[in-house]
Amino acid sequence: MSHQSQVTRDQLVAAATRVFADHGFKSATIRQISHLAGANVASVNYHFGDKEALYQEVLKQSFDYVMTRHSSGTERTGASTGALDLRAFVEAMLRPLFGDEADLDGLHGRVLAREVIEPAPAMESWLRSLIEKQACVLDGIVRDLVGQQVDDQTVRLCGMSIMGQILFYSPCRAVAARFYPELPAGAIGVELLADHITRFSVEALQRFTGPAPRASGFEGRGDSEEAETAVHLL
Amino acid sequence: MSHQSQVTRDQLVAAATRVFADHGFKSATIRQISHLAGANVASVNYHFGDKEALYQEVLKQSFDYVMTRHSSGTERTGASTGALDLRAFVEAMLRPLFGDEADLDGLHGRVLAREVIEPAPAMESWLRSLIEKQACVLDGIVRDLVGQQVDDQTVRLCGMSIMGQILFYSPCRAVAARFYPELPAGAIGVELLADHITRFSVEALQRFTGPAPRASGFEGRGDSEEAETAVHLL
Amino acid sequence: MSHQSQVTRDQLVAAATRVFADHGFKSATIRQISHLAGANVASVNYHFGDKEALYQEVLKQSFDYVMTRHSSGTERTGASTGALDLRAFVEAMLRPLFGDEADLDGLHGRVLAREVIEPAPAMESWLRSLIEKQACVLDGIVRDLVGQQVDDQTVRLCGMSIMGQILFYSPCRAVAARFYPELPAGAIGVELLADHITRFSVEALQRFTGPAPRASGFEGRGDSEEAETAVHLL
Amino acid sequence: MSHQSQVTRDQLVAAATRVFADHGFKSATIRQISHLAGANVASVNYHFGDKEALYQEVLKQSFDYVMTRHSSGTERTGASTGALDLRAFVEAMLRPLFGDEADLDGLHGRVLAREVIEPAPAMESWLRSLIEKQACVLDGIVRDLVGQQVDDQTVRLCGMSIMGQILFYSPCRAVAARFYPELPAGAIGVELLADHITRFSVEALQRFTGPAPRASGFEGRGDSEEAETAVHLL
DNA sequence: AATGAATGAGCCTTCATTCAT
């Protein structure tokens, strides 16, 4: 593969990342992508075979990018508490959604978030397995915060509560901005959001030390878990 | 408008709701829809004018459906506490995402969630304003739980944390199922999830009565937890 | 045929006349027509069989209308001179293009002019033959003005010159208005135009008493027919 | 742009010119055009963007073609008389309606004549302005022939009489042929027609040196002819 | 008799893809 070939290929991936992030797989067109990359319409098929293969490549590179940033933020030191771990995890997940110096618009995170939110037939098993791996990391962090008394299902639900808070800000910030126009933008916003989500979640998790109340525990009867009773009689 | 016309029209709306929920506006085709409705491709144009008008109708009916279910769950009684209000709100938002006896697959909620998550040019002002109205309701519930000392921005961030946990389960359950295959399905799951999200959020919110820690407040200091605990024990 | 049926049928013809005059056969739609007539889309097919049959009916009625007006203007009295005959013929042809008290927009004339200008497959033989009959009338008038020395072909060419001047103002006045925005409008305009065309043509015809110059007579050489020489040496 | 691309493009324009000339913009289909050009239906979109852009290109090329022929015929020499100018103008206008060695069927002229006769929304301002320019040229020729005593409105009416005679032979010869099946065809016919129209018009114009008779001047008085004759003999 | 409902053919257009160079 020649040098120029590689350059064009990289430009195509970069352009495709943006277009897929903005419009999704189906709505993105290879004309948009090749035009943005300054390349020929046939270049996508030439370099990648077809549109879906290009998408796979974008997915792969975005995943690598995010994982690189992520792992550097989530390598748990022995000294860190669960709260700090969670703070690092949240920020590592959140930052790609908002972008950083090398991904100003959070394209990589948005591409992945789209894929997570909407199941695509192109979803590769490696992506699926790695997502599950991420879930395990989060499970571990949650477990540290809630202790061993809590059952696994509750841990997972807590993990989903945290993921929900994070993914709410994808596939693009416009989502949140519609609900809350005052949403702070830029890198400051990421730290603020990470702080908030961490605080919100830590506060909750620290009260999950007891067993889960039975289902429908909030429905009008007051004899459920005592802690709960205290809570909603306040 | 005759009887048969209304029947066909309703079938088209029903089919379109499913197809739009599954594939989104852009990817859905009127051929899919009309075939599913047992009608001709031209029937969409005949009954609604064009594809977008049909989509608007689907949006409208889904909104009405959800609001009807929702309002019956969110009418706040004088005796209810904030926690019960939140429980009702969460379940009312969550239920349409999972479906009920009249919407087994949660199509209405999924159609709306798609629209909320990805801004569509067809987004009508009435939908936008009503989304904002919902946000205000949630703000009120949060405010009841956190008290008056908390600033408005924090209230909104808490609202977004709650919405994030809810919308995580849209546009389809496959999202969560990918992360957590053990996710309970069906109506039981809704109650369980609503209980969890409510509990998770109430626990968190009740610790938010104090001022927000300064940004990066979790970075290195260990006494925040204690201050929070103190608050909680009030 | 019931009374109401006839009413609807007449309204359809009236509406169709307008729409066909404005848009032509192909571009006119039966929805436009039936809506303008306050009738059902199926009414056209019910009353006339298909779109083309409706068009035939419009053509027929427009032709009858124009012929009625025309014949009343072209019945040559023994006392009339050729110039007066021509004036009557021109006005009778021109007036339907501009409309009169019963056809304010000249719809009948415009429908026919469209048909004359563009050959339609639906062109019935009766229309063709009657057009030819009109041509014979005009031939007669021209012959009166030019005398017997002029050959038949020249007579026909003169007839076409006159018809061209008239049909120039069809299928709608907008044609002429584009060239000459100052074109007088309304009934006054018809008289003025008829006067002009008659004057223009009579002046020309009165000089056609001699034989036609040979072809290319105007190309640089001056030794053609003497009368001609006189003309262009002036 | 490669060689082959230009070939296909030219074939499309050629095919479109024929189809548009025969059927008009609305009735022409790109399937007809592309099939006639030996190309795919998508080729029109590829080379021109859409049907209307192709039409604009046809209009432009037809206009250029006609103008090239026209200008070579209408460059007025100092020595030429008004009659020769008119002869050149008429032939230059008429020839494209009948075709020449490079446009056997007069497609270019017929396309333009359609556009002139029926206002299309796609009518470009340049075409409109150039039509008006042509009208000015004709006005000048007429003015030379009638002298300065004649008012401007009469000059314009005379111009329209001449244009009417010319455009009578468009959009296709079938028009005239219907009236006068003996109409000579081919290039010989053009010269004959140009001679006739010129002669007819020059004869008329040379009698227009006096003031216009008052409106309805032909109604009932018999002495107008004499007055006209007097004018002519001046 | 008369009409609202429904249809299928055909339109223009878009698009990922393939071809020829």
Next chain:
DNA sequence: GATGAATGAAGGCTCATTCAT
């Protein structure tokens, strides 16, 4: 190797027509 040219499938939409009542 790389690209401009070309294509066929499919999309939304329009329309005259037919169907069922």
